[in-house]
Amino acid sequence: MEKQKLILIGNGMAGIRTIEEIIKLLPDYFEITVFGKEPYPNYNRIQLSNVLQGDTELKDIILNEWQWYEDNNILLYPGETVVKIDKERQVVFTDKGKEAEYDYLIIATGSHPFILPIRGSDKKGVTGFRDIADCEEMIKTSKTYQHATVIGGGLLGLEAARGLLNLGMKVDVIELADYLMEAQLDQTAAGLLQEELETQGMQFHFNKQTTEILGDERVTGIQFQDGQVIQADLVVMAIGIRPNIQLAKETGLTVNRGIVVNDFMQTNVANIYAVGECAEHNHTTYGLVAPLYEQGQVLAKHICGMNHQGYKGSIVSTQLKISGVDVFSAGIINETADTKAMKVLDEWQKTYKKIVIQSGKIVGTVLYGNTKEGAKLFSYMKKNASIEDYLASQQNAEEEESIVQSMGDEEVICGCNGVSKGTIVEAINREGLTSLEEVKNVTNAARSCGQCKGMVTDLLELTLGDDYSESSSETICSCTDLSREQVIAAIREKGLTHTKEVMNVLGWKTEEGCSKCRPALNYYLGMVHAADYEDERESRFVNERLHANIQKDGTYSVVPRMYGGVTNVEDLRKIADVAEKYQVGMIKLTGGQRIDLLGITKEDLPDVWKDLGMPSGYAYGKSVRTVKTCVGAQFCRFGTQDSVGMGIQLEKKFEGLNTPHKVKMGVSACPRNCAEGGVKDVGVIGLDGVWEVYVGGNGGTDLRQAELLVRVKTEDEVLAYTAAFLQYYRENANYLERTSAFVERVGLEHVQEVVMDEHVRQALNERMERALSAYQEPWQAVIEDEQTVKDLYQNIQTH
Numbered sequence: 001m002e003k004q005k006l007i008l009i010g011n012g013m014a015g016i017r018t019i020e021e022i023i024k025l026l027p028d029y030f031e032i033t034v035f036g037k038e039p040y041p042n043y044n045r046i047q048l049s050n051v052l053q054g055d056t057e058l059k060d061i062i063l064n065e066w067q068w069y070e071d072n073n074i075l076l077y078p079g080e081t082v083v084k085i086d087k088e089r090q091v092v093f094t095d096k097g098k099e100a101e102y103d104y105l106i107i108a109t110g111s112h113p114f115i116l117p118i119r120g121s122d123k124k125g126v127t128g129f130r131d132i133a134d135c136e137e138m139i140k141t142s143k144t145y146q147h148a149t150v151i152g153g154g155l156l157g158l159e160a161a162r163g164l165l166n167l168g169m170k171v172d173v174i175e176l177a178d179y180l181m182e183a184q185l186d187q188t189a190a191g192l193l194q195e196e197l198e199t200q201g202m203q204f205h206f207n208k209q210t211t212e213i214l215g216d217e218r219v220t221g222i223q224f225q226d227g228q229v230i231q232a233d234l235v236v237m238a239i240g241i242r243p244n245i246q247l248a249k250e251t252g253l254t255v256n257r258g259i260v261v262n263d264f265m266q267t268n269v270a271n272i273y274a275v276g277e278c279a280e281h282n283h284t285t286y287g288l289v290a291p292l293y294e295q296g297q298v299l300a301k302h303i304c305g306m307n308h309q310g311y312k313g314s315i316v317s318t319q320l321k322i323s324g325v326d327v328f329s330a331g332i333i334n335e336t337a338d339t340k341a342m343k344v345l346d347e348w349q350k351t352y353k354k355i356v357i358q359s360g361k362i363v364g365t366v367l368y369g370n371t372k373e374g375a376k377l378f379s380y381m382k383k384n385a386s387i388e389d390y391l392a393s394q395q396n397a398e399e400e401e402s403i404v405q406s407m408g409d410e411e412v413i414c415g416c417n418g419v420s421k422g423t424i425v426e427a428i429n430r431e432g433l434t435s436l437e438e439v440k441n442v443t444n445a446a447r448s449c450g451q452c453k454g455m456v457t458d459l460l461e462l463t464l465g466d467d468y469s470e471s472s473s474e475t476i477c478s479c480t481d482l483s484r485e486q487v488i489a490a491i492r493e494k495g496l497t498h499t500k501e502v503m504n505v506l507g508w509k510t511e512e513g514c515s516k517c518r519p520a521l522n523y524y525l526g527m528v529h530a531a532d533y534e535d536e537r538e539s540r541f542v543n544e545r546l547h548a549n550i551q552k553d554g555t556y557s558v559v560p561r562m563y564g565g566v567t568n569v570e571d572l573r574k575i576a577d578v579a580e581k582y583q584v585g586m587i588k589l590t591g592g593q594r595i596d597l598l599g600i601t602k603e604d605l606p607d608v609w610k611d612l613g614m615p616s617g618y619a620y621g622k623s624v625r626t627v628k629t630c631v632g633a634q635f636c637r638f639g640t641q642d643s644v645g646m647g648i649q650l651e652k653k654f655e656g657l658n659t660p661h662k663v664k665m666g667v668s669a670c671p672r673n674c675a676e677g678g679v680k681d682v683g684v685i686g687l688d689g690v691w692e693v694y695v696g697g698n699g700g701t702d703l704r705q706a707e708l709l710v711r712v713k714t715e716d717e718v719l720a721y722t723a724a725f726l727q728y729y730r731e732n733a734n735y736l737e738r739t740s741a742f743v744e745r746v747g748l749e750h751v752q753e754v755v756m757d758e759h760v761r762q763a764l765n766e767r768m769e770r771a772l773s774a775y776q777e778p779w780q781a782v783i784e785d786e787q788t789v790k791d792l793y794q795n796i797q798t799h
C-alpha cells in the first residue's frame, strides 16, 4: 500500500512528540517529512534555562539526534521555513524554494517572545529568550558587557536572570505588577522568592512600565514611564509569548490568539491539524509542555484512526527552574469569596505551603521552599480529591521514606509527560529497568524539565530495593556538579562534619539535598571521620533509620544476629516466645542462614528487640550482613578447616560496619563450597593448610563470580586481608556500589596490588579498626533511649 504523506511544520517539542506517538502506533503507515526553521534536530527548549545557568551544555539537550530521523525514515529539512500552504492542492512551500505534497498536515510552529512595541526595541542587545540562538547571544554578550536588564518577572524572566547572574552580569529585573510571578504565586510566596533572589544578587523594580530602549545602535539603558532611567547593555524581554499563527492565517485557517482546533486538534480544514503552543483549544492556548504532549497523544491517536475521547483541556502546574529555589504552583492560587485556604508559613526556615479549597476539594496550591509535595497535591487536584483524603494520606506519608511511597499508582510523577507512578513501576518490573536513563527512554518520564528526576530515582530505589545501585553517575546526584572524589577531598581538606555543612560549603543546588545525596554524604562523612562521626539518622533510608526491613504491607521484619549461622536452644526459645507473643506473621529462614520474623508493627519493634535480647542482624543495612558457613571439618567428612569458627570470627569482627552497599560473606571448608562463597562479596574457602579469599561475587540480579584475591595460611591473615579489602572498598567505592561492580570497575589486579603491599595493608587495617571502634549495637541503643522510641516508633511528638 502506498504510504500516506504526512508533513510536520515545526521541528519542536510538541510536533516531534506527536510524531513519536504516531510512529509508535503505526510505524510504517506514513511517509513523514519535517520542516524546521531552526538548524538543529529537535531539542529540549526547556533546558535552555539550565544551559544559560551553566548546569548543562547545548550538546546535552538534544532530544532526537539526527540518527533518530534516519532510523525512522523521517525526512528532515532543518533550517528551512515553510512560507506558504496551498490547502486546495495540499502542498507546502519553503523559503528555499522547496514544494512538498501532503495528505495530512500538522502545524506545530510554537510561539515567539512578545517584544514590547516601544521605541528602540529593535536595537542591538535587545533579545527574547526562546531558542538556541538567543541563548548563545546572551552568553556571548556576557563576555563583553556587564549590565543586563530582564523585562518581566515571570518564570522565563527569572530563569534568564539567574542565568545572567551566573554568567557574571549585574542583573536588574523589571516587573509591571507589584510582585514576582503574579500569575503563579500569591504575595507571601512571591515575597519569600524575592528575598531569596535578592540575596542571590538580583535587583528588582516593581510597578514599572518601560517606555523606551535607549542607545544609538546598541542599547545603553531603558527608561520607565515615571522618567527613571537605568543602565543596560543587554535587554531580555520575557513578558509572555504569542503563538505563531501568521502562516495559518494566510492559509485561511480559523485563528484567534492561536490556531483554532477542535477536540481532535483539527483545524477548520479536515486534514490540517495544529498542536502545541500555536494551537488554541476551547479558547485556551498553553505555554507548558505537559498539555502540549497531551494534545500530541490525542492527535496521534486520531490521525492513526484509533478510538478516543479527544482532548478536553488541561490543568497545569509550574515549577521554577532555579538551583536552590523551590517553587511550585498549580490551579487557583488566590482566595476568592467561595474558597478557603490552608496556609503554613515558616518564616525561619523560609517555607510556605498553601492549599486552596473550594467546596471541600483541593483546587490550587502554592509551595515555596519545599516542593516535594507538589506532584502529589497536583494529582489530588486533578482527580478532584477532597481535602480530607489529602489529610488522611499525610498521616501515612510521615511514616514513609519518601513522598513517592505514599503516592497511589494513578498519581502522576512526571507532570511534563503525564507519567504516573504505576506506569513507571510497571515499566521497571516489566523491562527490568535499573537506571534513570532507562526509565526516561521507556516511559518518557523526566525527559523534559527534569524536575521529577528525584522522584523517579526514589521510585527506582523503592521498586528495586537492595538491587538498586546508581553508582555509574559521575556526579553524586543532580544537586551538585561535584564527583564523589571531589566531595570526599573537600570533606577532608575543609574538615566538614555534617551533611548540611557539606551542602552549604560546596554550593549544593538544592537546600535539602535529595534522597540520593543525603545518605551518600552521611556515609562519606562517617567513612572519613570514622570514630568521631555522629551518624545522621534522618539522612538514612527508612530501613536503616528504623533498624528493620519495611515490608509491602507496612509492617517490618526482624532478623536477630546469629554469628556464622549458628544458633542454640536458648536463642531459639526466645525467638519462638517472641513470635508467639507478637503474633509474627511468618517465621522464615533466610538465604543467609538466619531466622526472619516477618509482619511486626513499627510500634512493637522496640519491645520485640527487648524481649529477644539479641543483637541486630543488620539484615536491612548498607553494612556487613551475614557470614554464611558450611558445617566444616568438625562434622563434614570433606571438611579440611574450621569454617564455622572462621565465619564467626569474621562476623564478630565486622559486625555493624557501614559499607557503601550491603556486604555478604561465606566460608566453606572445602572446594565444594556449600556456603556459596563464589557469589559472595567475600568468599573464603578452606583447603588443606590454606585459606583462599575470593572477592567481588554477587548472587543477585548482576550475577558475578567472585575472584581469587589471595591464598593465605592462617585465620589471622584471612581477617587481615578481608579487613584491607573491605576498608579499600569503603574508601573508594561510590555509595550504593556493590563490591562486584567495584572490583569490576577498578580491576582485581589493582585491588591485589593494594592489599599485597604490607604497609598499605597495615594502614588499611588500622583505619578499619578505627571505624569498627565506633560500633554501637543499634537495637540496644534504641531500647535505652525513650525519646527515640517515642519519636521514631510511636510517633508521639514530645518536643
Ligand SMILES: Cc1cc2nc3c(=O)[nH]c(=O)nc-3n(C[C@H](O)[C@H](O)[C@H](O)COP(=O)(O)OP(=O)(O)OC[C@H]3O[C@@H](n4cnc5c(N)ncnc54)[C@H](O)[C@@H]3O)c2cc1C
Pocket: 009, 010, 011, 012, 013, 014, 015, 035, 036, 037, 038, 045, 046, 047, 048, 049, 080, 081, 082, 083, 108, 109, 110, 111, 129, 130, 131, 156, 244, 247, 275, 276, 277, 278, 286, 287, 288, 289, 290, 292, 319, 321, 416, 449
Ligand atoms: C527558556 C525556556 C524555558 C522553558 N521552561 C519550561 C518548563 O520548565 N516547563 C515547561 O513545561 N515549559 C517550559 N518552556 C516552554 C516550552 O519550551 C514550550 O511550551 C514548548 O517548547 C512548546 O513546544 P512547541 O512545539 O509548541 O513549540 P517549539 O518548541 O517552539 O517548536 C516550534 C518550532 O517550530 C519552528 N517554526 C516556527 N514556524 C515555522 C515555519 N513556518 N516553518 C518551519 N518551522 C517553523 C520554530 O522555529 C520552532 O523550532 C520553556 C520555554 C523556554 C523558552
Ligand SMILES: NC(=O)c1ccc[n+]([C@@H]2O[C@H](COP(=O)([O-])OP(=O)(O)OC[C@H]3O[C@@H](n4cnc5c(N)ncnc54)[C@H](O)[C@@H]3O)[C@@H](O)[C@H]2O)c1
Pocket: 049, 116, 151, 152, 153, 154, 155, 156, 157, 159, 174, 175, 176, 177, 180, 181, 182, 183, 208, 209, 210, 237, 238, 239, 240, 241, 286, 287, 288, 318, 319, 320, 321
Ligand atoms: N519553569 C517553567 O515552567 C517555565 C520557564 C520558562 C518559560 N516558561 C514558559 O514560557 C512562556 C513565557 O514565559 P514568560 O515568563 O515570558 O511569560 P509569563 O506570561 O508567565 O510572565 C510574564 C511576566 O512579565 C510581566 N510583564 C508583562 N508585561 C510587562 C511589561 N511591559 N514590563 C514588565 N513586566 C511585564 C508579567 O506581569 C509577568 O510577570 C510561558 O508560557 C511560560 O510558562 C515556563
Ligand code: SF4
Pocket: 630, 631, 632, 633, 636, 637, 638, 639, 640, 643, 668, 669, 670, 671, 672, 673, 674, 675
Ligand atoms: S563445603 Fe565442603 S566441607 Fe563444607 S559442608 Fe560442603 S562439602 Fe562439607
Ligand code: FES
Pocket: 413, 414, 415, 416, 417, 445, 446, 447, 448, 449, 450, 451, 452, 453
Ligand atoms: S516533571 Fe518535567 S520532566 Fe518530569
